[in-house]
Amino acid sequence: MSDEVRDMIRSALADEPDSGLEFERVIADGRRRRVRRRFGALTAGAAGIVAVVAVTALVAGMTGREPSPPGVLSTAPTSTATTTAPAHPGCVVPTMTGGFPDQPRGTATPDELAESGRLNDALKQFTLPLPAGVEATPLELCVVKESWGGDFTVTGDRSVSVYVRSIGGQPPGDCGQRWPDTQCSITTLPDGSTTRIKVASGTEATLVSADVWRADGTYVRVFETGRLGSTNRVLTDDQLLAIATAPQLKVQWSGQTVPADPSARRAAELGPLLATVLPAGLRPEPVPDVPADEALRFRIRQGGYRAVVNLSDAAGSGWLMVDLQPPAEGTVACNDPTCQLIDLSDGRKAATSTETESGLTRLSLNTRAADGTRITIHASNVADTGTAANTPTRPTPPLTMADLARIAELPDLHW
Numbered sequence: 001m002s003d004e005v006r007d008m009i010r011s012a013l014a015d016e017p018d019s020g021l022e023f024e025r026v027i028a029d030g031r032r033r034r035v036r037r038r039f040g041a042l043t044a045g046a047a048g049i050v051a052v053v054a055v056t057a058l059v060a061g062m063t064g065r066e067p068s069p070p071g072v073l074s075t076a077p078t079s080t081a082t083t084t085a086p087a088h089p090g091c092v093v094p095t096m097t098g099g100f101p102d103q104p105r106g107t108a109t110p111d112e113l114a115e116s117g118r119l120n121d122a123l124k125q126f127t128l129p130l131p132a133g134v135e136a137t138p139l140e141l142c143v144v145k146e147s148w149g150g151d152f153t154v155t156g157d158r159s160v161s162v163y164v165r166s167i168g169g170q171p172p173g174d175c176g177q178r179w180p181d182t183q184c185s186i187t188t189l190p191d192g193s194t195t196r197i198k199v200a201s202g203t204e205a206t207l208v209s210a211d212v213w214r215a216d217g218t219y220v221r222v223f224e225t226g227r228l229g230s231t232n233r234v235l236t237d238d239q240l241l242a243i244a245t246a247p248q249l250k251v252q253w254s255g256q257t258v259p260a261d262p263s264a265r266r267a268a269e270l271g272p273l274l275a276t277v278l279p280a281g282l283r284p285e286p287v288p289d290v291p292a293d294e295a296l297r298f299r300i301r302q303g304g305y306r307a308v309v310n311l312s313d314a315a316g317s318g319w320l321m322v323d324l325q326p327p328a329e330g331t332v333a334c335n336d337p338t339c340q341l342i343d344l345s346d347g348r349k350a351a352t353s354t355e356t357e358s359g360l361t362r363l364s365l366n367t368r369a370a371d372g373t374r375i376t377i378h379a380s381n382v383a384d385t386g387t388a389a390n391t392p393t394r395p396t397p398p399l400t401m402a403d404l405a406r407i408a409e410l411p412d413l414h415w
Contacts, residue, residue, distance in 0.1 A: 090116035091142035093149060099161045100149045101221065101303070108143035115253055116143050119164070122248035129242040130154065134234060146255045158226040158234045162243065165219050166255040172196070172213040173261030176300045191215045193245065197237050206231045210240035218251045219258075220244040259326045259415055262300040266415075270298040270305055273413055274322065277406045278311070282398055285310040285317065288386035298322075310383045316394030317383035322407060327372030327415050344409050352401055359392045365404040369414035377404045 090113030095106030108116070119141045128136050134155045139162060141148040147165035154160065172194035175184035183199045192215040200207045210222045222244045224235055235243075243249075260266075274296045278284070286295040287308050298305045304325040310317045332349040334341055339353050350367035362380040369375060379397040382390060407413070 088117035088120040090114060090120070091140060092116075093142045093144050099151065099223070100144050100147070100163050102145045102147050102163075102165075105143075105145040112143045112146065112148075115251070116141060116148055118252065119148055119249070122250075126246050126248040128152070129235075129239040131234065131236075131239075136160075146253070148251070154234045156226075156232075156234065157230045158224060160222060160224045160235065160243075162249075163221045163223075164249050164251050165258070166251050166253050167213055167217050167219045168255050168258030170213065170219065170258035171260050173211065174263045174265070176262060176264050176267075189215075189245070195241055195244070197240070199233075201231070203231070204228060206233050208233050208235070208237075208240065210237070210244050212241065212244040214245065214250075216250050218249060220249055262303065262305060264300070267298045267300055267305055270307075270324075270413070271296065273410050274307060274309070274320075274407065277403070277410065279399070279403060281313050282311045283313065285312050287319075287384040298324075308384065311398035312383075313398065315396075315398075316381075318394050318396075318398035319378075319380045319382055319384050320399060321376075321378045322413075323376045324413070324415060325374040325376070327369075328374060329372065330368070330374075332367055342405065344405055346409060346411075348408075350405065350408055352404075354401070360390060361392075361397055363397055363399070363401055363404060365401065365408055367408050371414050373413075373415040375408055375413065377407055379404060 090108070092106065092108045092113070093100070093104040095104050097104050123139060123141065128139065130136055136152045136154045139152045140150045141162065141164065142150055144163070144165075147163060149161060149163040151159055151161040172186070173196060175186060175196065175198070181201050183197075183201075185197050187195045187197075189195060194213045196209075196211045198209045198211075205226055205228065208224045210220075212220045214220065220243075222240045224233055224240065275284070284295040286292050287310055290297070290308075295309050296307060298307045300306075301323075304323060306321065306323045308319070308321045311320055312318075332341070332351050334351050336353070338355075339351050342350050342352055344350055344367065348367055348370075350365050352366075353364045355362045355364070360380070360382060362378060365375075365377045367375050379399040381392045381394045381397045383393040385393075
């Protein structure tokens with residue numbers, strides 16, 4: 001199974017951001033977990049394949065949920081919605097529910113609920129395009145976070161999630177990095193909409209996604225997956241696109257600006273950056289499954305860009321990870337007594353921490369680029385050997401906190 005397939009599975013299963021990568025909570029979460037366990041997880045290049053059996057359990061079961069008035073926010077909405085009160089009262093996706101590009105907030109503004117109701121009223125006029133003999137549970141779109149999503153199950157062991165939001169100025173995405181077991185195609189429709197179909201095939205599962213950047217200002221993602229061993233898809237490409245382009249899914253909402261999808265072009269542009277700030281004498285070496293000449297390369301991972309590399313010298317080998325997540329609102333802050341705020345040379349703030357236990361040491365730095373890109377940098381004295389090893393492979397990390405700060409200060413390190 002390639003990294004592309006693993007990322008699609010992790011995206012479908014995601015019920016909470018990785019604590020090492022969620023910016024506002026990285027410090028607080030770090031102290032609540034044992035350092036040894038986190039070292040083992042973070043330094044494992046392929047720490048086991050996530051069981052696809054949980055996909056349906058996480059995403060399914062949303063249809064028919066009760067409306068959630070207690071979850072309605074009292075804050076003034078930042079967007080506009082239709083003024084006609086829908087017959088459907090609207091609904092909210094519970095927090096911690098996976099399967100959507102956004103992490104569900106678990107609450108909704110009155111206008112978000114109204115748009116949920118309007119979308120569900122419109123869906124009453126839409127018939128799912130299904131193969132002969134296949135039945136499906138009802139589809140209901142509930143509030144995620146300035147977006148709406150839901151799912152339906154089809155005959156057998158397959159589940160289909162549907163997610164909609166305003167395009168928010170986002171340009172159509174590309175196919176990203178190619179993998180042998182992943183096929184991708186991009187098509188421009190007669191009305192100017194752009195479609196992208198991805199099929200990730202493997203012995204564990206077959207996953208299919210259809211993304212459409214519609215000419216009417218709506219972005220739709222339709223994602224079909226199944227349980228472990230479910231390799232036979234139910235919906236064809238045309239049927240997935242028929243759902244994604246249905247007029248009933250048009251969003252009447254002016255949301256926030258949405259950053260571009262991660263792209264192979266931008267990943268390639270980020271590639272040369274790290275080599276410019278590594279201390280003399282350190283030798284970059286690839287982690288498992290990465291070609292030797294691509295040791296410092298950024299790759300598309302879990303909705304962002306990530307570079308993972310072993311750094312070696314006479315003292316041994318250590319590990320470095322640099323992760324970029326899409327721009328978002330927020331500030332840099334310390335939420336743990338062990339965290340320290342520092343000033344970068346360009347005036348930005350960075351939150352830093354050092355964790356040690358039984359000879360293991362990990363340095364962490366979190367900051368934001370000028371455009372809001374969330375930057376997370378980790379260095380440890382445990383090399384990534386492809387196993388969950390927690391034995392030090394050098395006395396100290398190959399980089400100091402000052403070295404991590406120099407990486408964060410790179411002017412081109414952003415989305």
